Amino acid sequence: MNPEEQVVTWLISLGVLNSPKKIVDDPEEFLKTSLKDGTVLCKLIHRLLPGSAEKYCLEPKNEADCISNIQEFLRGCAVLKVELFEPHDLYSGEQFSKVLSTLTAVNKATEDQPSEGPCSHPSALSSAAGGAHTDSNSTASQSAKEMTENGSHQLVVKARFNFKQTNEDELSVNKGDIIYVTRVEEGGWWEGTLNGKTGWFPSNYVREIKSTDKPLSPKALKGLESTQLTKNYYPVVLQNILETERDYAKELQSLLGTYLRPLQSYDKLSAVDIASLLGNVEEISAFQQTLNQALEDVAKLPENQQRVGGCFMNLMAQFRSLYLTYCANHPSAVSVLTQHSDELEKFMESQGAANPGILILTTSLSKPFLRLDKYVTLLQELERHMEEAHADHEDVLKAITSFKSLVSQCQELRKRKQLELQILSESIQRWEGEDIKTMGNIIYMSQVMVQSGGSEEKEERYFLLFSNVLLMLSASPRMSGFIYQGRLPLTGMTLTKLEDAEGNEHMFEIAGNMMERITVSCSTSQDLHEWLEHLQRLTKGTCNTVSKTQSWSAHSTFGSTGQIRGPLEPPKILKPWSLSCLRPAPPLRPSAALSYKERMSYILKDSSKSPKTMKKFLPKRKTERKASDEEFVIRKSTAALEEDAQILKVIEAYCTGAGFQQALSSGSRKDSIPQVLLPEEEKIIIEETRSNGQTVTEEKSLVDTVYALKDEVKELKQENKRMKQCLEEELKSRKDLEKLVRRLLKQTDECSREETGRKSSLIA
Known part of the structure; x- marks a missing residue:
């Protein structure tokens, strides 16, 4: 080489x-x-x-x-x-x-310098440096000598500047970090430990923390477990907490005085947008001043009487209230920053902010979250350097747990509010009824799993609670938007909390006169508590608690008129025969209370569009019932459905008349149960077209006919959905093909131009 x-x-x-x-x-x-x-x-x-x-x-x-x-x-x-x-x-x-x-x-x-450091620190180098470095080197040698003579003491320094490592054996530090010096060498590089990592850093980037008998950190000396060392380092950590708390309070005061308060008189933004940007920063700033003063007072006490954790716990309720409120408002503030970035950019720069001014405002509004995360780290560091017998040790542990919980709640709340803002600002697929913005503010929202009626299949839904309605949405297949799935009126709604020993926790049921029974599974116990609390307050009702098995058994049992009904079952009203008697089971579900007109309007689609809360009022077909020998041909014409409707109306009139005559012949027995026709035994004559094209006339039961109609409608919906999907794919393919053709034509045109240019140059 x-x-x-x-x-x-x-x-x-x-x-x-x-x-x-x-x-x-x-x-x-x-x-x-x-x-x-x-x-x-x-x-x-x-x-x-x-x-x-x-x-x-x-x-x-x-x-x-x-x-x-x-x-x-x-x-x-x-x-x-x-x-x-x-x-x-x-x-x-x-x-x-x-x-x-x-x-x-x-x-x-x-090249003779020790290999441990990123830069060498040889004794020969110090002699070569001459008299200009004699004093500094002698000071470093004296510090090294003191550390060697007394292994229980260590030089503790604080970083004055940021330093980023360029080699593996170096130590990256940030301004304000506390470093435990483990080795002092002549030449300007020291070895130290920070957050469990040991490496070399420039000595002129740090300053010594003036304190008597500073001990080695437990992390600086592996295997050294000394409560005395931990105890003596406690004041350094406490001082760091006080300094960072003081700086944070000053930053909030500066943000308010320099930008947010003058923003209130800015005429380029509406009062609502300005209020979103301000949030409750004023309250947080005043609270942080109070906290800072309280910590200063605690630090003045003797060490065995200092209750830092107790101070935080006394103010934890205010912490939770203020920061949760701030988190709930922050997505709205970010939306205002995004929509009015140009106006805010000019305002911030007019107030003296460096370009880009909008960045200063954005980072300043995120500082409360960063500070909240910092409390966990600071208290954990304090707990590591505190004796277990200290009077404040238990409160410090409680404060750490409380802040971790608060940070988690704030993150979840911010995500939920961001999602709410997205739902309110974007269009919802298949939306029905009035605009969602006219419903008012969202009281509560979360993602849940839903079971409708007796179905065992769980579906993912987003529940949005307004003052008078519960809105149900689902995510689109590509997670690009939301799809409308219906709404549940709060009037007449009843709630039941379910308890299951099998581990299906966090569940409750919703029922009512105008809706089918719905089982809701929440992700956490806190989410369940929030839903029950808000729904009970808005419905002004109570919440019963039953086991899930008990709740579902009420759906499938049938007894005499004296049997006690379940908490969600409608009262058993004695009335003449109606279309509900066609069902294979007694009307124990809330949908049985629907009138004949409401049921027929839904089945036949001959009245106004029904709400989506009633789209599955019939139960699934019994699995033990055998299918017909021949498959039905899907009736795609509306005329066929209308013909079936007329047949059902005739059957209804006949059955109602028969029931009325039987009621008259029974005399004055008003309390007796009316005669109920057996739907499996009632037959009608229908015409069918087999797969071979042959038309046959058959006699079928009412139950088979109703289920056949239901299956045909379901298949029609599925086919319509498939056709729509195919159409979307076809449109996308056509657009891609058009882009490809245009690109090829453009390339061909360019090639022809180049060829023409070359021929012209050759001719010339």
């Missing part, structure tokens, strides 16, 4: 020169180009001797800047006692061999 290649490898390994993206054919020319402006050389000397080249131009624009950088490097190399080159030797590139000689000498002068 020639000298040029050695220097390139050395500079890349130190992280001061970026590795070339492709193979370098001429290393000397690559070095000339890379080193000409002096930036790499200044980084090199700063890497080897931190602080020796603090002022240099990162982006030199002219020859003077480049020469100045090279001179800064040469001044830093003077302490190494190596032969130096002239600045113009490098800038012009004429005497580049002298540059290589100097770099090689610098490499040799520093």
Whole structure:
């Protein structure tokens, strides 16, 4: 390896020169180009001797800047006692061999440094540095000596600047981090531990924390478990909490005084938008001032009487109320920022914010969330350096748990409010009725699993609760929007909380006179509690609690008139025969209370569109009932359905008349149960078209006829859905084909033009 290649490898390994993206054919020319402006050389000397080249131009624009950088490097190399080159030797590139000689000498002068650090710290280097570094080196040596003599004490420093590691053995630190120094070496690089990671960092980036008898952190010395060490480091952590709390309170005050309060008189935004941006920042700022003062008072007490955790727990209710309110409002504030970004950009810059001003406002409004997350980390650090026997230890643990719970609740609330805002602002597929914006504010919303009637299949739904209706939506197949699934009126709604020993927890039932029974499964117990609380308040009813097995058994049992009905079953009213008698089971479900007209209007589709809450009033066919020998041909014509409707009306009139005559013959027995026809035994004559085209006349029961109609309607809906999907795919394919044809035509046209141009040039 020639000298040029050695220097390139050395500079890349130190992280001061970026590795070339492709193979370098001429290393000397690559070095000339890379080193000409002096930036790499200044980084090199700063890497080897931190602080020796603090002022240099990162982006030199002219020859003077480049020469100045090279001179800064040469001044830093003077302490190494190596032969130096002239600045113009490098800038012009004429005497580049002298540059290589100097770099090689610098490499040799520093190659004996210890390998543990990213930059070497040899004793030989300190002697070569001369008298200019004598005082600082002696101080470092004295600190190292003290640490060696007393292993139970350690230098604790606080970062003054950010430092990002460039090698694996270095330690990245942020401004304000507390670092436990484990090794002090001459030369400007110290070894320390931060958050369980150990590495090297520049000593001039930190300052020592003045405190007596500062102990080693338990994490700094592995295996060292000393309650005395932990106890003595406690004040440092507490001081960090106070400083960060003080800074946060000042940031909120600055945000209010500089931007948010003047924004109230800004005429480019509506009062509603301004209120969304302000939220409850005023209340949070006042609360943080109170908290800051309370913590300051706690810190003045003797250590064994300091109740930091108790202070947080006393104010936890206010924390929860203020920050949950802020989280609920934040999505609206973000929406205003997005919609009025240009106006807010001008306002922020007029108030002195740096460009882009909108970024300052956006980040400032997110600081409450960041601070809430920070409380967990700060209290965990405090608990690690606190004796278990401390009077505040239990409260600190409680505060950690409370803040974790609050952070989780805030995240869930923000997601839910963002989803609510999305639903209210976007169009909903298959929407029916008045606009969703006219329903008022959403009281509560969450994602649940729903079982309708006796169905065992669970469907995912989004429930949105308004003041007088419960709205049901589902997500589109591609999760690009929402689909309307119906609404449940709160009037007459009854609730039942279900308890199941099999582990199906967080469930409740909804029922009413105008809806079928619906079983709702919530994701958490908190979600269940919220739904029951809001629904009970709006329906002004109570919530019964039964086991799930008991609830479903009420659907399938039938007894005498004296039998006690379930909590959700309608009263058994004695009335003449109606269409509900065609059902294979007694009318124990709430839908049995529907009138004849309501049922017929839904089946025959000859009246106004019924609400989606009634779309499954008939139960599924019994699995044990055998299917017909021949399959029905789907009746696609409306005339066939109308003909079936007329037949059903005739049957209804006949059955009603027969029931009335039987009621008259029974005399004055008003309390007796009316005679009920057996639907399985009642027959009608219908015509069918078999698969071979032959038309036959058959006698079928009423139950079979009704179920056949239901199956045909279901198949028609499915076929309509398939046709719609095929049409959408066809339209998409046509558009893709059109784009492809246009692109090919454009390419063909360009090729023909180029060919014409070439022919013209040849002719000319």
